[in-house]
Amino acid sequence: MFSQVANSILRFVFLILLQALVLNNIGLGGYINPYLYILFILWLPFEMQPWITLLLGFMLGFFMDVFTGTPGLHISACVFLSYSRAFILKLLSPREGYEFGLRPNIQEMGLAWFVTYSGIMIFIHHFVFFYFEAFSFNEFFHTLLRIIVSSIFTFILVTLSQFLTYKEKSR
Amino acid sequence: MNNLLNFIWRHHFTFLFLLLEVVSFFILVQSNKFQNANFLSSTNEISGSIYAGLNNLTEYIELKKTNEDLARENARLNTYSKNSFIKISGDFLLLSDTVYKQQYKYLNAKVINSSTTKRNNFLVIDRGRVQGIEPGMGVICSNGVVGIINKVSENFSSVISLLHKETKISAKLKKNDYFGIASWEGGNYEYATLSDIPRHVELIKGDTIVTRSGSGIFPEGILLGWVDEFEVPPGENYFNIRFRLSTEFNRLTYVYVVKNILKNEQEILENDFKE
Numbered sequence: 001m002f003s004q005v006a007n008s009i010l011r012f013v014f015l016i017l018l019q020a021l022v023l024n025n026i027g028l029g030g031y032i033n034p035y036l037y038i039l040f041i042l043w044l045p046f047e048m049q050p051w052i053t054l055l056l057g058f059m060l061g062f063f064m065d066v067f068t069g070t071p072g073l074h075i076s077a078c079v080f081l082s083y084s085r086a087f088i089l090k091l092l093s094p095r096e097g098y099e100f101g102l103r104p105n106i107q108e109m110g111l112a113w114f115v116t117y118s119g120i121m122i123f124i125h126h127f128v129f130f131y132f133e134a135f136s137f138n139e140f141f142h143t144l145l146r147i148i149v150s151s152i153f154t155f156i157l158v159t160l161s162q163f164l165t166y167k168e169k170s171r
Numbered sequence: 172m173n174n175l176l177n178f179i180w181r182h183h184f185t186f187l188f189l190l191l192e193v194v195s196f197f198i199l200v201q202s203n204k205f206q207n208a209n210f211l212s213s214t215n216e217i218s219g220s221i222y223a224g225l226n227n228l229t230e231y232i233e234l235k236k237t238n239e240d241l242a243r244e245n246a247r248l249n250t251y252s253k254n255s256f257i258k259i260s261g262d263f264l265l266l267s268d269t270v271y272k273q274q275y276k277y278l279n280a281k282v283i284n285s286s287t288t289k290r291n292n293f294l295v296i297d298r299g300r301v302q303g304i305e306p307g308m309g310v311i312c313s314n315g316v317v318g319i320i321n322k323v324s325e326n327f328s329s330v331i332s333l334l335h336k337e338t339k340i341s342a343k344l345k346k347n348d349y350f351g352i353a354s355w356e357g358g359n360y361e362y363a364t365l366s367d368i369p370r371h372v373e374l375i376k377g378d379t380i381v382t383r384s385g386s387g388i389f390p391e392g393i394l395l396g397w398v399d400e401f402e403v404p405p406g407e408n409y410f411n412i413r414f415r416l417s418t419e420f421n422r423l424t425y426v427y428v429v430k431n432i433l434k435n436e437q438e439i440l441e442n443d444f445k446e
Contacts, residue, residue: 020218021225024286033288050184058191067218068286069293069329072199079195083188132199134290139357143290 012060015040020067023157034154037064038125039161041081042118043105046098050086057082070133077129084124092117106162118158119151126151219327222284223297230281233424241425244313275390276430278302280310282423285332287360292332294318296426299326309388309429315417316340316395317426319388328428334360334420341385342395347372350383351412353395360420362399365412370403372410380414387434 019037026034040060044053061075068074089098092113106114130147131137179186230237278298285294298304300323310317310330318332331338334355342365343350351367365380378398384391394417401412431437 021222024288026288051187054184054187054191058195061195067221069218069295070289070291071202072195072197075195076192076199079188079191083184083192086184130290134357139290142357 011043012040016060016063016067019064024068032149032153034150034157035125035129036154036157036161038078038081038122038154039158041078041085042121042158043103044085045101045103046089047100050082053082053085054079073129073132076132077125080128081121081125085121088117088120105165106159114162115159119155122154122158123147123151126154219283219295219297219324222295226281226283226297230424233422236422237424240313274431274433276432277427278304278430280328280426280428282426283327285420285423287332287334287420290357291336292334292360292420293321294330294332294423294426296328296330296428297326298428299324299328301325303430304328304428305430307388308431310426311389311393311429312418312423312426314394314419316382316389316393317418317420317423320428332420333363333416333418340389340395341383342380343383344368344372344374345379345381345392350385351409353380353414361416362413363396363416365398365414366409368410368412370408370410374398374401374410374412376400387431387437389429 015037019035023034023036026032037060041053041057044056057078058075061078064074064078065071089104102108104114104117109117126147130143130150134143280296280298283295283297286292294310294317296310304320304323306320306323308320310320316333318330318335318338320328321331322329333340333353336355336357338354340353341350342353349368349372351365353363353365355363368374376398380395380398382389382391382393382395396414396416396418399413399415401410403409404411
């Protein structure tokens, strides 16, 4: 239990620093900006209390906002994502429910499940984030294009990171 | 009362969500109104020092290109120095020589964090109130205009980049002084838009666009970019000009903060005029 919490805190710090110091500097063609840090929410265990997820989402968004100087932007997107997570998990749950101790990753849930899960989650986060950032529907299609392209890029990174941690998990 | 508490307890997840979302939305709207005023001042120092640490490591990568830029700028400044000119008039003409009064002062600064991919981009520089920076000062680099100082903490300042929805810079065509407004409409960070140039002006691709010093934030004649594409939308009297920015926002390292010594004077005069 203790090591799990310590692990989560480490992952929290690592993902924020990775996002702020490395990934935010990636800008291909001025459109693509991957937001890999939401991996923290994607990877939370199934049996995590929903309200704790909300608070964690709030904290995650807050620290990202501090680093990017965009007050409220990451918070609102992350809180919304944490809220949607409960319903998406319900929607995608297997007939007999989630087995205790399973984690939402490719190795334990299978590729098809993970692709649907992370695809929906990433799109929701990016949708809220980019429209709140533009703060108007004036550039509706332009923003939508940015959402789609960035979502695809984030999705690729999320999937890759799954395979990077593969060996460690299947011992 | 008991029923109400029960109801809230049963739906605590949704209520907590609504509470947090409202809080964050409030912060977001406030910041749009006051341009990050309260949020940044308290957090700038912490994230600023982390970025400064990282920057110490990464600035070596840019060093070669930075040296080239600085050498080029030195060469340009040398051409303006007194030694590069010879006197062509007799000594007595000096009597009517103009006495210059300095209007702008420059302070060099280092960019420790910046973005180009967002709709509204900011930079953070390693100079703050202690070094005499104030909100509203202009920021330029050796290649052109960068942005305007937004919020100042003790040792760091945030800069609203030219690549921001709210940034409007008074600009003119260098060859004939017709002026308009330069802004950025999102998308590619290498191009921006110049509007309000009347349709009868003769334009060719590659015309130089410089600042106009209308608001006293930037000195006159700082390079903005070069005309790339232009068209007159049907039924309108003004050009829609897309121009290539001279500043390379994705690799900004050293910048200058411009202090206008006479700005106060200009503002007082303009306020009188309005009343």
